Amino acid sequence: MARSPFPSVPTRSVDVPTRSVDVVVTDTARRGTPLAEVVAEGERTPHDAVLDDLSATRAPGEVQVLPGSEGPGWLVGVGAGGPRSYRTAGAAFVRAVQAAAGAEADAGGRPAVTVQVRLPAGATVDEYAAFTTGVVLGGYRFRVTGTEDPPRPRRIRLLTDRARTDGRADAGRADAGRADADRADAVARAVTTARATALARDLANAPSNVKTPDWLATTAERVTAGTAGLSVTVRDERWLADNDFGGVLAVGGGSASPPRLIEATYRPRDARTHLLLVGKGITFDSGGISVKPAAGMHLMRTDMSGGAAVLAAVRAIAALRLDVRVTALVPAAENMISGSAFRPGDVVRHHGGRTSEIENTDAEGRLVLADALAYGAARYRPDAVVDVATLTGAMKVALGLRTGGLFASDDGLATRVAEAGARTGEAWWRMPLSDEHTPDVTGDLADVRQAPPGPGGITAALFLREFTAGLPWAHLDIAGPARAETTYAEVVPGGTGFAARTLVELAASYT
CATH class of the missing domain: 3.40.220.10 (Leucine Aminopeptidase, subunit E, domain 1)
Structure with a gap:
């Protein structure tokens, strides 16, 4: 490349x-x-x-x-x-x-x-x-x-x-x-969890000419290096190709900065529960060939806020020595426009073999999450899976800018997430996984459609569910609260670090 x-x-x-x-x-x-x-x-x-x-x-x-x-x-x-x-x-x-x-x-x-x-x-x-x-x-x-x-x-x-x-x-x-x-x-615990939010803000606010996928990966290695029990492995584009991460490679194919998969592992000796966290790591999103409007595009440096929250949370979980095993995956890529960019109408093959029909290259987040979800579910068979992403504008319309959308296949997990957010000051609202829209996700040319018609937040969640192997799973859409334009309470303009504290408290609920 x-x-x-x-x-x-x-x-x-x-x-x-x-x-x-x-x-x-x-x-x-x-x-x-x-x-x-x-x-x-x-x-x-x-x-x-x-x-x-x-x-x-x-x-x-x-x-x-x-x-x-x-x-x-x-x-x-x-x-x-x-x-x-x-x-x-x-x-x-x-x-x-x-x-x-x-x-x-x-x-x-x-x-x-x-x-x-x-x-x-x-x-x-x-x-x-x-x-x-x-x-x-x-x-x-x-x-x-x-x-x-x-x-x-x-x-x-x-x-x-x-x-x-x-x-x-x-x-x-x-x-x-x-x-x-x-x-x-x-x-002392509040300081640790608040600093997780601050770290997630740092990562989201960093400018994208610095914050390439490789920078995000090496920064993850650096900021976790002194945390006992926590290790980070970075997978490069060759590994991604060898392991059929077609979604990540397609999204990152138009950029001069190749994609990465960041894998952080915290495994205390006596942990009985294994939690898999997956965060969207799009370090800049131009929309690709389905290019975004120029107004507001500069804010797309924060399109990896889900990945930032996941990395910051696992660091805090390890620092607090919580007795729960956590694997964190952040598929990182730039969605750019070039002669090698992926196109509407393409078909990509994800880890595990399932294929997606591309309809809109600006719906790239679900493609990288699909690879990571399929990989994490197959390799680790965790007790629960939570993904976090600035995924759909539909959630901003539905819930505004201070509440995250919560989709879940398991009522118990949904309750844990909502209660964790309430304890830490982050608001979540559970949204329906409407089965009547499940047929909309079925593809004509491929196994699934990447951007099916219907209510955008719901169909995006249904698409992701296809890659969770039936495990208890929650999808957190933070497109609204991940960024702020004004100061309120403990929030200041820019990346907010939303979801990091919820994830730490969620992990604590299993100890």
Whole structure:
């Protein structure tokens, strides 16, 4: 395959993973360290008069800045509480702290590198974890730049109920100590899962002149290298041809950057359940010969958000040492236009022998997923299969930009996915696998039709089901929530990392 004569941007110009703030739990407050107080509705605090003067509502994410002699302070509203409100509050708080640090640096000062936060008395373990998620992700920022990063706090200290402002900790009962330990464990775990989301964002946001399939594969190797129990194997185009990955080779055939299959394996000794995760890894999607409109095409650097979520999730699963075996597959390819691009009307043969009739080269994601699903199901016979993809515009129309589409052949697996998302703050809505549309997937020239008529999200899911060997299977269509144009809660514009936290929590549900 011909190589491009033009050099790509050096890979060192993209720093992955980006640095995120550390969050720890402590029962010792520090004098002179900026302090934020999180205030809930109906809770009496020493700051009630100030809040009244400011007409503060204490709504989730409302931040009041209170300059003081020892630096700025903040009052952060959390409303009636609950994980969702605490995520929103954590994100709003960290953005306010970053803004204060930038203003102080611009004025010639030295911003604090550590900030401490007092949550309301009795805040639950889940609320500590949710606030942490908001802090880690709310201030996320990805740029490819030659300038220095703006000043930002590096550590957030969450004070427990026993912490006092005189630098000591109240002598607490043994059960209070256990509660603090539980909070610390929950916060540490929340940091790991939030960083999985951040890594998925990094991979999705990386520009496509850097993010070739080979770059994605070598980056996967690099960022997982220090994770105990996790190994990554990269399959090249020759291996793909020898093993009949006709879908991946067809989609990647028009690009000067050949496709790859990334295979990550985590296998703890005593695991009783094997989970197969498959993520779409289209590093750029021009639509191929069925070319996309120019408007919005630049966003197609995020068309591998499903693969990013899968890679980030398996890294976090291994880091948390969850007692579940996980195999992650990411078929990576560029869908480009050239003399070697695949065409509407072509027939491709997938791993395992099943053939697909090509009707639209812009429906390429299901072709690469079909190969990986067939390979993973046949080789590993896992207990459950989950694929993740920015697959269809139909899901954006049906569910909008903040909810993922959930299709499943197994009710128990569907429930696990939905509940995992609810626990981590990612919303899923189960969609029907309507059997009346199954005949639409049957091909005339080949075994199956790649882009059959009918409701696009449903028929795409039915197409993928043909390659799952009857195993319990869920398909997560994240075409809507994988990207954001505005800031809300812990989400910032760009790739969102959606689904990574759900996959980690799903794996945890099997332990």
